Amino acid sequence: MSERYDAKAIEAKWQQAWADARAWEVADPSDLAAPDTPKSYVLEMLPYPSGSLHLGHLLVYTIGDVATHFRRRNGMRVLHPMGWDAFGLPAENNAIARGGHPRVTTEANIVAIRASMRRIGWWIDWSRELSTHDPAYYRWQQWQFLRFLERGLAYRKGAPVKWCPNDQTVLANEQVLADGTCERCGALVESRLMEQWFFRTTDYAQALLDDLETVDWPESIKARQRNWIGRSDGAELVFRIEEWDEDITVFTTRPDTLFGATFFVLAPEHELVARIDSEEVQAYVRRASAKKTEERAAAEEKTGVFTGLHAVNPVNGELIRVYVADYVLTDYGTGAIMAVPAHDQRDFDFARAFELPVRQVVRPTAGEVDESAPYLQHAEGETLVNSGEFDGLPAPEGGRQIVERLEREGRGRFAVNYRLRDWGFSRQRYWGCPIPVVYCDACGIVPVPDDELPVVLPDIEDYKPKGRPPLAQAEDWVRTACPRCGGEGRRETETMDTFVDSSWYFLRYCDPANDEAPFDRAKVDYWNPVDLYIGGVDHATMHMIYARFWMKVLNDLGYIGFREPFASFFSNGWVTSGKTKISKRSGSAASPDAVVERHGADAVRLCILFLGPADQDMEWTEEAAEAMARFVRRLWRVVNEVAEQAPKGEPEGGALARKAHETIAKVTDDVGRRFAFNTGISAVMELVNEISRDPGGRDAHFAAQTAVSLIQPYAPHVAEELWQRLGGERLWEQPWPVADEAMLERETIEVVLQVNGKLRDRVQVAASISDDELVALARASEKVRAHLNGGEPRKTIVVPGKLVNFVV
RNA sequence: GCCGAAGUGGCGGAACUGGCAGACGCGCCGGACUCAAAAUCCGGUUCCCCUCGGGGAGUGUGGGUUCGAUUCCCACCUUCGGCACCA
Numbered sequence: 001m002s003e004r005y006d007a008k009a010i011e012a013k014w015q016q017a018w019a020d021a022r023a024w025e026v027a028d029p030s031d032l033a034a035p036d037t038p039k040s041y042v043l044e045m046l047p048y049p050s051g052s053l054h055l056g057h058l059l060v061y062t063i064g065d066v067a068t069h070f071r072r073r074n075g076m077r078v079l080h081p082m083g084w085d086a087f088g089l090p091a092e093n094n095a096i097a098r099g100g101h102p103r104v105t106t107e108a109n110i111v112a113i114r115a116s117m118r119r120i121g122w123w124i125d126w127s128r129e130l131s132t133h134d135p136a137y138y139r140w141q142q143w144q145f146l147r148f149l150e151r152g153l154a155y156r157k158g159a160p161v162k163w164c165p166n167d168q169t170v171l172a173n174e175q176v177l178a179d180g181t182c183e184r185c186g187a188l189v190e191s192r193l194m195e196q197w198f199f200r201t202t203d204y205a206q207a208l209l210d211d212l213e214t215v216d217w218p219e220s221i222k223a224r225q226r227n228w229i230g231r232s233d234g235a236e237l238v239f240r241i242e243e244w245d246e247d248i249t250v251f252t253t254r255p256d257t258l259f260g261a262t263f264f265v266l267a268p269e270h271e272l273v274a275r276i277d278s279e280e281v282q283a284y285v286r287r288a289s290a291k292k293t294e295e296r297a298a299a300e301e302k303t304g305v306f307t308g309l310h311a312v313n314p315v316n317g318e319l320i321r322v323y324v325a326d327y328v329l330t331d332y333g334t335g336a337i338m339a340v341p342a343h344d345q346r347d348f349d350f351a352r353a354f355e356l357p358v359r360q361v362v363r364p365t366a367g368e369v370d371e372s373a374p375y376l377q378h379a380e381g382e383t384l385v386n387s388g389e390f391d392g393l394p395a396p397e398g399g400r401q402i403v404e405r406l407e408r409e410g411r412g413r414f415a416v417n418y419r420l421r422d423w424g425f426s427r428q429r430y431w432g433c434p435i436p437v438v439y440c441d442a443c444g445i446v447p448v449p450d451d452e453l454p455v456v457l458p459d460i461e462d463y464k465p466k467g468r469p470p471l472a473q474a475e476d477w478v479r480t481a482c483p484r485c486g487g488e489g490r491r492e493t494e495t496m497d498t499f500v501d502s503s504w505y506f507l508r509y510c511d512p513a514n515d516e517a518p519f520d521r522a523k524v525d526y527w528n529p530v531d532l533y534i535g536g537v538d539h540a541t542m543h544m545i546y547a548r549f550w551m552k553v554l555n556d557l558g559y560i561g562f563r564e565p566f567a568s569f570f571s572n573g574w575v576t577s578g579k580t581k582i583s584k585r586s587g588s589a590a591s592p593d594a595v596v597e598r599h600g601a602d603a604v605r606l607c608i609l610f611l612g613p614a615d616q617d618m619e620w621t622e623e624a625a626e627a628m629a630r631f632v633r634r635l636w637r638v639v640n641e642v643a644e645q646a647p648k649g650e651p652e653g654g655a656l657a658r659k660a661h662e663t664i665a666k667v668t669d670d671v672g673r674r675f676a677f678n679t680g681i682s683a684v685m686e687l688v689n690e691i692s693r694d695p696g697g698r699d700a701h702f703a704a705q706t707a708v709s710l711i712q713p714y715a716p717h718v719a720e721e722l723w724q725r726l727g728g729e730r731l732w733e734q735p736w737p738v739a740d741e742a743m744l745e746r747e748t749i750e751v752v753l754q755v756n757g758k759l760r761d762r763v764q765v766a767a768s769i770s771d772d773e774l775v776a777l778a779r780a781s782e783k784v785r786a787h788l789n790g791g792e793p794r795k796t797i798v799v800p801g802k803l804v805n806f807v808v
Numbered sequence: 809g810c811c812g813a814a815g816u817g818g819c820g821g822a823a824c825u826g827g828c829a830g831a832c833g834c835g836c837c838g839g840a841c842u843c844a845a846a847a848u849c850c851g852g853u854u855c856c857c858c859u860c861g862g863g864g865a866g867u868g869u870g871g872g873u874u875c876g877a878u879u880c881c882c883a884c885c886u887u888c889g890g891c892a893c894c895a
Contacts, residue, residue: 178890178891178892218812218813219812219813220811220812220813220889220890221812222812223811223812223813223890223891224811224812224889224890224891226811227810227811227812227890227891227892228890228891230891230892230894232894232895234895250895251894251895252895253894253895254895265895296893297892297893298893299893302893326893327893327895328893328895329893329894329895331894332894332895333894333895336895337895338895339895340895344895345809345893346893346895347895349893417894417895419891419892419894537889537890540890541890541891610820610832610833611820611821612820612821613821616814617888618820619820621820621834623834623835624820624833624834626834627833627834628833630833630848631833633847633848634848637848666824669824670824673824674824676822676824678820678821678822678832678833679821679822679823679824679831679832681832681833682821682822682831682832682833683831683832684832685831685832685833686831686832689832692849752827752828754827754875754876755875756875756876762828794875795875796875797875797876799827802827803827803828803876805827805875805876806875807875
């Protein structure tokens with residue numbers, strides 16, 4: 001009998017061996033321009049060190065780790081680094097609530113998480129570790145910001161912004177959830193007019209949309225980004241306000257309905273509305289702005305007020321009434337619309353409430369028109385009516401011709417509108433990267449010179465925002481000489497959104513110690529784009545859009561040679577542990593530390609991937625962890641038996657050897673191409689079951705070596721130990737096994753014999769059998785003959801290697 | 809409303825380009841080893857009929873293509889996720 005399996009001892013032993021060999025570090029090739037081996041950059045989204053590791057981390061980093069091992073052993077130079085998204089609100093709020101500097105708590109968390117990660121045995125190149133709160137890192141972020149600023153890609157403007165009253169800071173649009181609450185804390189977000197820093201993401205809206213075609217991402221993630229960018233094709237049309245003789249542009253996707261515009265609406269926040277000298281109008285505007293965005297959308301009845309003004313329809317000169325109504329949004333399109341109640345539900349509702357005319361201008365070619373609802377179709381089958389010279393044209397064509405005419409008259413043009421808006425990135429909080437500018441009364445906004453970077457975040461006493469950013473307390477820090485005129489200047493007291501930190505961190509891993517530039521272009525161009533990016537869907541529209549935007553800018557500025565950061569993306573599922581019974585012994589809920597302590601790292605790594613497909617949500621259960629611990633023990637026992645009993649040497653090509661080769665083919669496909677980790681593990685379990693039937697027998701040694709080698713990416717420690725017991729050395733350096741195709745061909749295969757599609761018999765035949773021989777063999781089968789009833793088949797279907805089917 | 813994903817045993821889930829549906833695991837049932845229990849090992853486990861051999865039904869529903877459909881096509885139902893007074 002072999003000795004008891006001791007996970008803790010084996011895992012510690014091999015982790016020490018790898019550390020001694022510095023096995024997990026990866027060097028750049030000696031010639032970056034002509035690399036010796038293919039590279040692969042495997043990256044998971046960097047963790048936020050606000051607490052300790054959780055089961056979600058366990059999944060993400062184990063997926064990346066398995067991919068890392070697999071690619072490494074397939075002869076690739078694999079970069080698999082780790083870093084810390086250290087800035088951000090939770091650390092700061094925690095500091096406010098419990099005292100202590102956010103840096104202290106954050107760094108303590110990093111120490112703990114790093115220890116957990118090492119205990120799990122992830123194959124991470126710790127020599128490239130970075131943290132976003134390190135001045136050596138954010139120095140270069142400030143440097144890049146200044147390059148953006150020079151090109152006008154970072155700018156300041158006063159704009160209505162989303163304000164979280166709980167976190168006392170501005171939020172980016174992406175950080176506000178659909179129900180109008182803060183993505184971080186859940187508080188209802190307000191709208192405020194504030195001076196803010198923005199990045200010009202809208203300049204890149206079309207590129208962000210187009211380049212989605214070039215990346216290998218799940219369709220659902222691409223769809224979310226398309227949705228978020230929200231391209232609409234239509235036209236901008238110019239209406240004149242008759243009383244003021246002033247032009248207002250509207251955006252519409254339905255220029256074909258222009259003759260049906262029977263009134264005109266301005267958003268309450270539209271700049272012209274403030275100039276309307278009417279107490280009734282201004283009272284309405286005040287009421288509307290008091291309402292939350294959410295209430296506005298939920299309102300059953302359309303509300304609004306007539307301004308007394310009239311707009312001139314550019315296509316026919318018709319005068320229509322101008323209303324102010326809050327169903328028109330200020331931040332989409334131009335904040336003004338032409339209202340076509342006959343063909344738009346919202347305009348129809350408003351027209352009903354205010355008894356405005358409804359004029360149908362698009363008719364279906366066949367069928368009756370229902371006057372009680374707007375007619376919304378817009379296709380070749382629909383034709384224009386009541387539209388002057390354009391009558392009878394198909395709707396889309398009519399729309400084109402209307403815009404073309406207005407274009408000639410200077411009253412319109414084809415236009416594209418995006419839902420995407422510029423990224424507001426300044427935050428009125430302490431724990432973030434300082435924005436390196438100085439305000440000077442004489443010179444305005446003055447960038448801090450490159451050689452004075454980094455602008456280091458100063459220590460302060462109280463992190464709580466009190467109507468001004470907490471950094472304003474650091475008066476000695478704020479007061480500084482203007483870099484341009486030397487006069488009195490004040491430093492920017494707002495900090496950057498943490499999404500800036502995570503927009504380029506994957507570049508820094510390629511050259512983490514560089515103190516002369518953010519990175520060396522040759523190194524970054526060698527490793528990037530990231531070949532496999534792994535993370536949660538929750539970052540599909542924030543981080544993943546910002547990082548793409550950042551790369552496009554860096555490419556345009558000539559700092560990098562690629563435009564997309566993430567060539568392929570794997571979106572991992574959520575892990576829950578709701579139903580897990582908390583063990584009385586451990587006394588704590590399912591945390592990676594606790595489950596690793598109970599079951600060992602190998603079992604836990606296997607378990608998280610065996611629970612189900614890694615891109616779907618899953619539930620962690622103690623039963624599942626026990627099951628995988630059981631498998632590891634079984635593997636241990638079976639392989640040890642093989643090591644003691646089975647003859648070594650070349651495989652003899654028996655059934656077990658064949659099974660081993662089949663398993664190689666299956667696992668290679670599952671890990672390498674399909675990311676089907678659960679079925680890959682199943683295949684190895686199946687092989688181990690086979691071996692256990694006769695652990696001293698023919699081919700058992702080879703089969704055991706194969707099983708151990710294949711399970712190595714999942715359970716590297718036990719695999720290493722067992723490999724050694726089977727007589728091998730340094731499994732981590734062994735090439736990934738290759739299925740012997742010739743053997744798979746050589747052996748016999750099972751062929752299914754059918755009559756009329758029904759299974760009648762099975763025969764084992766040589767894989768090399770010819771179709772004719774196979775058919776003859778099938779005819780000879782008594783079971784088949786019984787169903788042929790002595791007759792001749794009408795048709796014979798042969799699927800090579802699979803079946804013969806006689807149709808009678 | 810628009811966009812996306814998914815419906816398979818008691819459960820998690822397999823079935824890669826149309827070819828033995830239910831791999832692998834959990835749970836359950838039976839057995840071995842134990843004074844006993846735990847652990848471990850062996851066998852069984854979609855449902856319904858059947859005396860053994862076996863037969864019939866079956867992958868959300870209804871059609872279709874095909875010798876053959878979980879897989880392809882059409883229509884529908886349900887669930888989950890994203891976006892949305894977006895002009």
